[in-house]
Amino acid sequence: MALYGVVETGGTKMVCAVVAGPDDIRAEVRFPTTSPEENIPQIIAFLAAHHAQTPLTSIGIGSFGPIVLDKSVPNYGSVAPTTKPFWSNAPVVAPIQAALGVPVGFDLDVTTAALGELTWGAGQGLHHIVYYTIGTGIGAGIIVNGQPLPCMMHPESGHQRLSRNPLDTFAGNCSFHLDCLEGLAAGPAIEKRWGTKAHLLPPDHVAWEYEADYIAQAIMNTILLVSPQRIILGGGVMEQLHLFPMIRRNVLSRLNGYINTPAILDHIDDYIVPPALGNQAGMLGALVLAMRAAE
Numbered sequence: 262m263a264l265y266g267v268v269e270t271g272g273t274k275m276v277c278a279v280v281a282g283p284d285d286i287r288a289e290v291r292f293p294t295t296s297p298e299e300n301i302p303q304i305i306a307f308l309a310a311h312h313a314q315t316p317l318t319s320i321g322i323g324s325f326g327p328i329v330l331d332k333s334v335p336n337y338g339s340v341a342p343t344t345k346p347f348w349s350n351a352p353v354v355a356p357i358q359a360a361l362g363v364p365v366g367f368d369l370d371v372t373t374a375a376l377g378e379l380t381w382g383a384g385q386g387l388h389h390i391v392y393y394t395i396g397t398g399i400g401a402g403i404i405v406n407g408q409p410l411p412c413m414m415h416p417e418s419g420h421q422r423l424s425r426n427p428l429d430t431f432a433g434n435c436s437f438h439l440d441c442l443e444g445l446a447a448g449p450a451i452e453k454r455w456g457t458k459a460h461l462l463p464p465d466h467v468a469w470e471y472e473a474d475y476i477a478q479a480i481m482n483t484i485l486l487v488s489p490q491r492i493i494l495g496g497g498v499m500e501q502l503h504l505f506p507m508i509r510r511n512v513l514s515r516l517n518g519y520i521n522t523p524a525i526l527d528h529i530d531d532y533i534v535p536p537a538l539g540n541q542a543g544m545l546g547a548l549v550l551a552m553r554a555a556e
């Protein structure tokens with residue numbers, strides 16, 4: 262049986278595992294995200310120890326962004342310049358591939374989660390889906406024909422421009438754009454606007470009307486630009502499940518009948534959905550990357 266190495270590099274923690282399939286995790290380790298000088302050798306040490314016992318077929322890595330995905334440039338597989346301390350221009354794929362000597366698949370964390378949901382979760386049976394994560398930050402994985410959207414680098418859907426709710430006086434929280442989607446609707450923006458953590462706000466708080474409005478605008482833009490077969494909303498903020506009906510109503514009202522498909526007009530409950538894989542989406546998506554890298 263083939264064994265794969267899977268890696269999730271996150272803003273706060275790294276998860277590495279050796280897996281034989283989506284339900285067959287053989288070993289797993291987690292450590293705090295610090296610097297590439299510390300974390301990359303930790304990842305290699307874990308994978309190499311297992312590789313020495315039973316060879317790994319390939320490795321899949323889902324990484325926090327921004328990352329370099331253009332295979333024609335020498336720094337493919339590294340972290341792009343970022344405000345995150347220590348990680349700007351850090352190579353990720355190259356040292357791991359050099360140490361293990363097997364194919365390595367690599368993509369953005371949210372794209373990786375989208376691939377996991379497409380293969381084993383809420384996107385099964387479909388070909389074109391968008392997965393938004395709405396938590397500490399906001400991003401979207403766009404899958405077209407079963408593949409991450411080929412592009413210049415990767416989409417940065419969390420920074421799209423929205424119309425402000427006229428009652429919202431919060432300046433916004435994005436260090437680049439102030440009141441983009443992430444600056445208005447990510448967890449830290451909610452906390453800063455209302456002075457309390459999002460999950461402590463009651464379901465009838467006006468905070469959720471603003472939130473549903475901003476997310477619905479992003480979904481409307483996504484439907485108009487990409488026309489996916491389904492939109493999956495994950496991340497910490499979307500654990501507030503009462504947001505789903507509010508967002509669906511808002512999307513229908515904003516589209517105003519313009520997109521005349523049964524999926525939107527008759528089955529919006531099946532069109533805008535929560536993830537099916539929970540916090541396993543990233544790990545399972547990294548397995549998809551590993552399997553595809555081995556093909």
Ligand SMILES: [Zn+2]
Pocket residue numbers: 419420435436437438439441442443444
């Ligand atoms: Zn922004």
